[in-house]
Amino acid sequence: MTNDIVIPVQKESAVTHSIYNQKNRISDSFLTFLIYLCASISIMVLVGIMGYVFVRGIPEISLEFLTTVPSTIKGTFGIVGNIVNTLYVVVITLLIATPLGVGAAIYLNEYAKGGKAVRIIEFTTETLAGIPSIIFGLFGYVFFGNTLGLGYSILTGALTLSIMVLPLITRTTQEALKTVPESYRSGALGIGATKWYMIRTILLPSAMPGIVTGIILAIGRIVGESAALLFTAGSGYLLPKDFFGKIFESGGTLTIQLYLCMQKAKYGQAFGIAVVLLVIVLAINGLAKFLSHKFNTEVKES
Amino acid sequence: MRPKSYSIFGGHGSKSGVEHAAEVIFTVCGFFAVLAVASITLYMIISGTPALFKVGILDILFGTIWMPAAATPSFGILYVILTSIIGTALAILIGVPIGVMTAVFLAEVAPERLTNIVRPAVELLAGIPSVIYGLLGILILNPLMYKIELKIFAGSTTHQFTGGANLISAVLVLALMILPTVINISESALRAVPQHLRSASLALGATKIQTIFSAVLPAAKSGIITAIVLGTGRAIGEAMAISLVSGSSVNMPLPFNSVRFLTTAIVSEMSYSAGLHKQVLFTIGLVLFAFIMLINITLNNLLKKGEESHDK
Incomplete structure (x- = not known):
């Protein structure tokens, strides 16, 4: 069965089959088996994880679970406080990180003239992307929490996370700006637009789907983040009493609550939260796929 | 480098205040990443x-x-450092072969329809929050490990039973977590190998498998090494997934010992530590940061070398 598999040739090519097509070699069969084995391990793991979480978690989900906060008196458990905290963290982080990330991408792609400065910025952006979240957590705890005196609060967490998702937004925006044809720029500038006017009215709208995809990917990272939030945003689980005051109070996101449940060995509740998280991750993934797909076809048509 | 366009009002004198302000603001945004890395390093x-x-x-x-x-407190972190190094190395040893093979499957072997199903699935694997990996590790891997432990150490009086939370469990979780990174990057590296290399190898009479293993994989070597380095970075920095799976007591990194990684040491003690103890935890963070910077610089050099060889 080894050599008669059709090769998925990306481009039309003269030679796609070996001239020894009929011959079977033992080592070939073995390696083919190994390839299939490894691929199926990777896929089975994913299916297994999703399946296990959904089977264990869905029975835990009820209206009470989704719409109340934990109460020791009644002995009930709910995650609505954590959902609200997660929303707070996502919105504030994006409010900070999006302008910075998009601005940095515009600088790199439109204003920078190459040379050392750009190399340094690109190196640091890469570095920032490689720093693990626990280091961001420590830095946020020391700098935003202690030095700036924000303590355990949603703002501390959001500030920490905005540094973390900055490279992601910068990179996706840069890619989106690169796909805008040079003729758009020349055209706008040629009829007398100034550079900022050209960026504002031509470049950013054309690159918008790419930027939005980057923002959606950033939401995915924020929702799934835990280590960077443990020492910065704390673990509060109550509903906000005051809309803006909540920013300066501690608030645990869904992942933090999941971790705390795990630590207390309340695995049922943990699986309930895991299902909610997986549904969010799936939705975000689908949305990003859909947008980038739409974006690509638009480019092809034009 | 693409040709740059300039506004017909591009002279220095005609720039309005808004134009200047926009340029300055974007420049500041651009250097924000530099500021962030510098202040993180400093702090x-x-x-x-x-x-x-x-x-x-x-x-x-x-x-x-x-x-x-x-x-009389004692703060020796040698075992913690060793655990991180050995744990990461083992995770790479397990994760990289599986990941590269899956990438080969996606890029070379699988029919397109199957690739279109498997690739999104792999991307999804990358998006699953790390705490969920931890949760599954505790509930699936740890009981399994405990059974094995009971069999191996039955009758042993010196072994400390861990309930399955040991180095192997943590390594398996880590190997799983680096899979998406390794698969994605290796696959793009394999797809970047020019078609004529495959054609030439096949025309010389090599079978398809021989072509993959002696022509395509060596040609994609630099990309695969990049994947391994990125995977190492991800594995050494992972905290939440393994903090409860690894058992979290400081021990020699032996397979069935309950161990503590650099990251899990910070996570598990940060909340109640004070004084010198807290400062030592920050030292552990610094050690981890040093490892990460080492990996980043290696990665940067690798990418630069790759670009140079492409330019030639």
Whole structure:
């Protein structure tokens, strides 16, 4: 069965089959088996994880679970406080990180003239992307929490996370700006637009789907983040009493609550939260796929 | 480099205030990443070094006794460092072959329809929050490990039973977590290999498998090495997934010992530590940061070398 598999040739090519097509070699069969084995391990793991979480978690989900906060008196458990905290963290982080990330991408792609400065910025952006979240957590705890005196609060967490998702937004925006044809720029500038006017009215709208995809990917990272939030945003689980005051109070996101449940060995509740998280991750993934797909076809048509 | 376009009002005199402001603001945004990395580095060094001198560099880095709460506290983190290195290495040893093989499957073997199903699935694997991996590790891997442990160490009086939370469990979780990174990057590297290399190899009479293993994989070597380095970075920095799976007591990194990684040491003690103990935790953070920077610089050099060879 080894050599008669059709090769998925990306481009039309003269030679796609070996001239020894009929011959079977033992080592070939073995390696083919190994390839299939490894691929199926990777896929089975994913299916297994999703399946296990959904089977264990869905029975835990009820209206009470989704719409109340934990109460020791009644002995009930709910995650609505954590959902609200997660929303707070996502919105504030994006409010900070999006302008910075998009601005940095515009600088790199439109204003920078190459040379050392750009190399340094690109190196640091890469570095920032490689720093693990626990280091961001420590830095946020020391700098935003202690030095700036924000303590355990949603703002501390959001500030920490905005540094973390900055490279992601910068990179996706840069890619989106690169796909805008040079003729758009020349055209706008040629009829007398100034550079900022050209960026504002031509470049950013054309690159918008790419930027939005980057923002959606950033939401995915924020929702799934835990280590960077443990020492910065704390673990509060109550509903906000005051809309803006909540920013300066501690608030645990869904992942933090999941971790705390795990630590207390309340695995049922943990699986309930895991299902909610997986549904969010799936939705975000689908949305990003859909947008980038739409974006690509638009480019092809034009 | 693409040709740059300039506004017909591009002269220095005709720029309005808004134009200037826009340029300055974007430049500031551009340098924000530099500022962030610089301040993170600075703060990690400021908060990590005091303990080094208070305890003594050798005592802290090469000491093997970790008793932060004792009357005469001892802060040796050698086992913690060793656990991180050995754990990451083992995770790479398990994760990379599986990941590269899956990438080969996606790029070379699988029919397109199957690729279109499997690739999104792999991307999804990358998006699953790390705490969920931890949760599954505790509930699936740990009981399994405990059964194996009971069999192997039955009758042993010296072994400390861990309930399955040991190095192997943590390594397996880590190997799983680096899979998406390794698969994605290796696959793009394999797809970037020019078609004529495959054609030439096949025309010389090599079988398809021989072509993959002796022509395509060597040609994609630099990309695969990049994947391994990125995977190492991800594995050494992972905290939440393994903090409960690994057992979290400081021990020699032996397969069935309950162990503590650099990351899990910070996670599990940060909340209640104070004084010197807290400073030592920041030193652990600094050690981790040093490892990460080493990996980043290696990665940067690799990418630069790759670009140079493409330019030629």
